[in-house]
Amino acid sequence: MKQTVAVALDQRSYVVDIGQGLLAEAGALIRPLMKRPRVAIIADSTAWALHGGVFGESLTQASIIWDLIEIAPGEGSKSFASLERVTEALLALNLERSDLIIAFGGGVTGDLTGFAAGITKRGIDFVQVPTTLLAQVDSSVGGKTAINASAGKNLIGVFWQPRYVLADLSTLATLPARDLRAGWAEILKIGLLGDRAFFDWCLAHAPTALAGTVEHLAYAIGQSVQAKARIVAEDEREAGVRALLNLGHTFGHAFEAIVGFDESVLRHGEAVACGMAMAFRFSHAQGLCPQEDVLLAEKALQAAGLAYLPRLLPGGPWHPDALFEAMSHDKKNENGALTLILTRGIGAAFVQKGVDAEAVRAFLKEDVQR
Template sequence: MAVIRVELAGRAYDVRVGEGLLADCAAQCGALLRKKDVPIVTDANVSEHWRETVTASLVDAGYTPHFLVLDPGEAAKSWQGLEGVVEWLLGKGVERGDHIVALGGGVIGDLTGFAASVLKRGCGFIQIPTTLLAQVDSSVGGKTAINSKQGKNLIGAFHQPALVLADTGALATLPRREMLAGYAEVIKYGILGDRAFFDWCEANGAKVVDGDAEALAYAVEQSVAAKARIVAEDERETTGTRALLNLGHTFGHALEAETGFSSALLHGEGVAMGMVLAARYSARIGNISADEAARVTGAIAASGLRTEISALGLTCSGKELAAHMLHDKKMDAGTLPFILLNGIGEAYLDKNVAMDDIATFLAQQLD
């Protein structure tokens, strides 16, 4: 098991990466469980695969797990979904000093973490991410949120978990499409700030997606370590460093919005296309060469991820697609910063991008 420490003043916590952590969750979480009753929020898909394993571990250690099983999918991240979780937790008598367990992917982690942040003005929670995307990205760093009709993750809070257990063995149950979506967040760390890791992803991306144990463990550990470093430096995204983690997300969220935040485009798939667009736009404005942009596209495509937004069959215009970006939570004083590239492994924050040029660029990509 690898242990990556997220260093935050007074609130540091471990991210533990390895196989078998779900079966050992009672021992892993025991120091944080004050009561014998353990509230766990999950979804139906995760419950089917891992409820018995988690239950056996907790019961054998003398705990009584209580599960709230939600319908899978992004629709759970809503006001209604938040209300349901909070009312259930209140009904279970959760106190401020207790810890709620979020067992699932990014949706469960975001929703449960936000519920924990507002319940009795903030109680603890433990992340047990069961998807690749959640293990390498959303479970680490304390961003919690629900969606609005106006856009994705617009209502939320920074609320750090007390512990993250990333069981790489749990990824064996994931459909290939989910593994691909998670891999987008893995290669992101190479593109934005670590050219050597990008080179490794170019050579080993297919192994990660195929579930090769050694490659998967390395990918998760390196990704978590990269995010931990960035979060420690800029927890609340005030200096611009943490904003680099949004590489691909501004473009990607616009694509998600246009497809109705539905299964037509998973979050990681949108991020993958968004990184391609960010690389191509960086080449358009002369920051990088067309060859480098093509290399980013090729590395993402080699894993099996789609790279062309024309494949989505969208009927909107470039201007309409760009308009979705104006609801982005990163809007500041009427301007929208973009994460672009000065090279592979050299992302930067650009606050001077003209939205009319973005609309023109997107129109060309839609053709």
């Protein structure tokens, strides 16, 4: 059964379709969005090898002319070099501004494609076809697009909303278990930041969902997308409540930067999981969050195979000063001071601006050593 979630943004509104077997219907679903049957597909080479045949055939059956631009999997593709190669390829295809660009793959592909679409000819519409759990529940929805810089993750980008998101649950059957767990971190985040009942459901159903039970995956994805759609509709440009979706990300992005965005070492979802646990522990250290909620949040992460960082990477290069330096480049910071997403308990996250730097330094030193 297909779920359809609306993202209400006035003239930029769109829907997210979630269901099994949607790649085979993609041509019919995407064709009504087009002024002429012409698209360019930017695809993760691994995802395309696995699922591109079905998708491409569906477009062809709908009489859509398509060209393929493949990119390498991994965070290394979110770079200036990749952006230049992709935009030059798009220009060589002589796409018109009324044509479509399709992102086919995980979060890296969606971020890079969305950014390229947003700046090529000052904006060409694009469609997200996320093929990983993390992309289906998080990065494909909301219009954040970016590449990485030497100073940190996602620092160069634009807000550019997709015209449509097609999330086929069938693609998840080919995901490695590690990538399913990484995607689950973003699902669990929705419960941790603002929905205690959904958190309780996640805690109870993580093992079955991660084992591939379609009904549980479909429910978790649908709830996550609905929650994100509500938040994005209220705050498209992250001026307020949308910042809550960054729970765990300031800490997590710092770890990713230190390992050079090497996903073989640390997946984004793993970094977010570690960051969420640290946000709960720091909140407790500041007298904001009860210890029992810290322990319960860590229990939920461990139930999904997402232990905190020292267990993921024993002996990693986690120098507190290096972590703090990486955190100092976070996009949410204001007036030279840190902004963190903290919590008063499970389901009660809030934005804290002007966080005391020395308190963070002291916490990092103690937390990394433990």
